[in-house]
Amino acid sequence: MLVSRWLHLNLPKVWRSRNGLARLLLPLSVFFASLLAIRQGLYRLGLFRNVRLPVPVVVVGNVVAGGAGKTPLTMAIVQHLVAQGWHPGVLSRGHGRPTQDTCAVQSSSTPAEVGDEPLLIHQKTGVPVWVGPKRADAGLALLQAHPETDILVCDDGLQHRALARDIEVCVMDERGIGNGWLMPAGPLRENWPRKVDLLLHTGQNDVGGGFQARRQLADWAVDGQGRRVALDSLRGQPVDALAGLARPEGFFNLLGDKGLSLHQTTPLPDHFDFAAWPKAALLRPLLCTEKDAAKLWQHQALALAVPLELTPEPAFWSALDRLMGALPKR
Known part of the structure; x- marks a missing residue:
C-alpha cells in the first residue's frame, strides 16, 4: 500500500521530464511498446475482433495515465446530445468496484457496486448507464433494456479497441503528453501522435491543434x-x-x-x-x-x-455536431 501510494504521488512528477529515473524505466517502456504493437497487429489481422453496435458510438478518453477531464466531458457531451434531441446511453468499465459483472447503474446503486464515476454520471445526467469490463456487452445490454437509445457514449474507452467507434474524442490537460515516453518511463498509454476526431485541451500545454475548454469549480x-x-x-x-x-x-x-x-x-x-x-x-x-x-x-x-464545471468552447460543439451529422444511417 505504501509503495502504491508513493508511485501514485511521485510518478507524475517523474513523467514531466526525461530525467534519470525515467531513463531507468525505459527498458520497461520498450517492452510495453512491443506488447502494444502485437495487440494492434492482432486486431489488424482479425485475430482479435472489435464489435460494432447497432447505434453510433462516441468514445471519450485520453492517451496519458491519470485524469484529464474524461468524465466531466462525457457528462457535458451527454447533456449536449440530449439538447440536440438524441437519446444517449453511457458505457463505462466501472473502475474501483470489486466485481467484474455487467450491470445497470441504478439510483440506488453504490460506488462499490458500479464504480464512483458511472454513479456520478447517472446522477448528473439521468440517462441509462451500464458498466462492464467488455464495453460491447454492456452496450448490447443497455440497448436491450432501453431500446429508445440511439447513441452511446463510452467514458474512458480510447484504448478499448474491442468496441468499434464512430467518433473518438481525446482529452488533454496541462500536462500534454509529459515527457513523450510510453509507460512506465512516461505517462503515455499509447503512442502519440495518433489520429482522433476531436482533441480537447482542458489546460494549457505544448500539444498543437484541437479546441480549448474552461475547467473551474462551481x-x-x-x-x-x-x-x-x-x-x-x-x-x-x-x-x-x-x-x-x-x-x-x-x-x-x-x-x-x-x-x-x-x-x-x-x-x-x-x-x-x-x-x-x-x-x-x-x-x-x-x-x-x-x-x-x-x-x-x-x-x-x-x-x-x-462540483466541477467543464465548458468547451463553442467551436468544439460545432465540430462535434458536424461529425454527428455525417454519421451513416443504421
Whole structure:
C-alpha cells in the first residue's frame, strides 16, 4: 500500500521530464511498446475482433495515465446530445468496484457496486448507464433494456479497441503528453501522435491543434443532506480538502483559485473507497470532489462536495455536431 501510494504521488512528477529515473524505466517502456504493437497487429489481422453496435458510438478518453477531464466531458457531451434531441446511453468499465459483472447503474446503486464515476454520471445526467469490463456487452445490454437509445457514449474507452467507434474524442490537460515516453518511463498509454476526431485541451500545454475548454469549480458546495453552501461564505477561514483522484493537486489548485485558504490537504489514490475513514467531528469545513462524495458521506455527512464545471468552447460543439451529422444511417 505504501509503495502504491508513493508511485501514485511521485510518478507524475517523474513523467514531466526525461530525467534519470525515467531513463531507468525505459527498458520497461520498450517492452510495453512491443506488447502494444502485437495487440494492434492482432486486431489488424482479425485475430482479435472489435464489435460494432447497432447505434453510433462516441468514445471519450485520453492517451496519458491519470485524469484529464474524461468524465466531466462525457457528462457535458451527454447533456449536449440530449439538447440536440438524441437519446444517449453511457458505457463505462466501472473502475474501483470489486466485481467484474455487467450491470445497470441504478439510483440506488453504490460506488462499490458500479464504480464512483458511472454513479456520478447517472446522477448528473439521468440517462441509462451500464458498466462492464467488455464495453460491447454492456452496450448490447443497455440497448436491450432501453431500446429508445440511439447513441452511446463510452467514458474512458480510447484504448478499448474491442468496441468499434464512430467518433473518438481525446482529452488533454496541462500536462500534454509529459515527457513523450510510453509507460512506465512516461505517462503515455499509447503512442502519440495518433489520429482522433476531436482533441480537447482542458489546460494549457505544448500539444498543437484541437479546441480549448474552461475547467473551474462551481460557486457552491453541497453536503450529504443536500444543503448548499456558497464557497464565498468559506473565505477568510481555514478549510480542509481531500481528493481521491489521479491528480488530486488539480482539485486543490482549483479551490485556491476560488480564494479559499487550505489548511490541510489530503491526496488519496484514484477511486479511494473510504471504508476505514473515521467518523470523527470536523475541526474545519471539509471539501471533497463530487466523485468522492457518495463514499465519504457514509462516514462524514457534513463533508462538502464541490462540483466541477467543464465548458468547451463553442467551436468544439460545432465540430462535434458536424461529425454527428455525417454519421451513416443504421
